[in-house]
Amino acid sequence: MTDHTITPRTGTLLGDGYDCTCGTLLADRVNAELHASEHQLCTSCLGSAVEEPAAGFTRACTACAGTGRRREQITWQLAHAEAAEVITLPMVRGVVSGWEGPFHLSQIADAIRDGLALPAGRLPVGPRVRDLLLRMQQSGEIHMISAPDELLDGTDVVLYRDPQWQRTRPLAL
Numbered sequence: 001m002t003d004h005t006i007t008p009r010t011g012t013l014l015g016d017g018y019d020c021t022c023g024t025l026l027a028d029r030v031n032a033e034l035h036a037s038e039h040q041l042c043t044s045c046l047g048s049a050v051e052e053p054a055a056g057f058t059r060a061c062t063a064c065a066g067t068g069r070r071r072e073q074i075t076w077q078l079a080h081a082e083a084a085e086v087i088t089l090p091m092v093r094g095v096v097s098g099w100e101g102p103f104h105l106s107q108i109a110d111a112i113r114d115g116l117a118l119p120a121g122r123l124p125v126g127p128r129v130r131d132l133l134l135r136m137q138q139s140g141e142i143h144m145i146s147a148p149d150e151l152l153d154g155t156d157v158v159l160y161r162d163p164q165w166q167r168t169r170p171l172a173l
């Protein structure tokens with residue numbers, strides 16, 4: 001089996017683009033993603049299993065759960081779509097409205113998972129609940145009281161491991 005390791009080529013005489021170890025020159029990002037998907041590699045990290053959300057900061061690719069494989073990426077995409085369908089804003093708002101005092105993301109995610117009787121790892125509950133809590137934060141229903149765990153210098157990327165929020169005022173349901 002030919003190895004397909006795709007790496008970005010920057011600032012060379014050939015211009016920007018990507019090279020693959022199989023010898024294929026990929027003119028741009030779209031071609032690189034196509035080549036990755038043809039060879040069952042994750043189109044987000046191009047099979048490297050690593051992503052760089054901010055310059056100089058890398059972590060396991062969230063699209064393919066750090067596997068670099070296209071199959072895992074598709075499975076994960078479907079799971080994210082299913083989670084978005086199953087876990088709704090009114091549902092999260094309902095859990096939050098019954099919560100006394102501050103709460104962690106993981107606590108709300110656990111409550112939702114229990115409420116839906118989902119086994120752990122069945123759906124990406126945490127990321128979906130985080131998105132909805134951030135939406136509630138934007139509308140002023142809740143506010144974050146935890147300090148960012150990791151604040152990346154020079155970017156607006158803020159990573160929270162298990163942020164904590166509090167209700168701003170009684171919710172009008």
Ligand SMILES: [Zn+2]
Pocket residue numbers: 003004005020021022023024035039
């Ligand atoms: Zn290749």
Ligand SMILES: [Zn+2]
Pocket residue numbers: 042043044045046047048049050061062063064065066067068069073
């Ligand atoms: Zn990936």
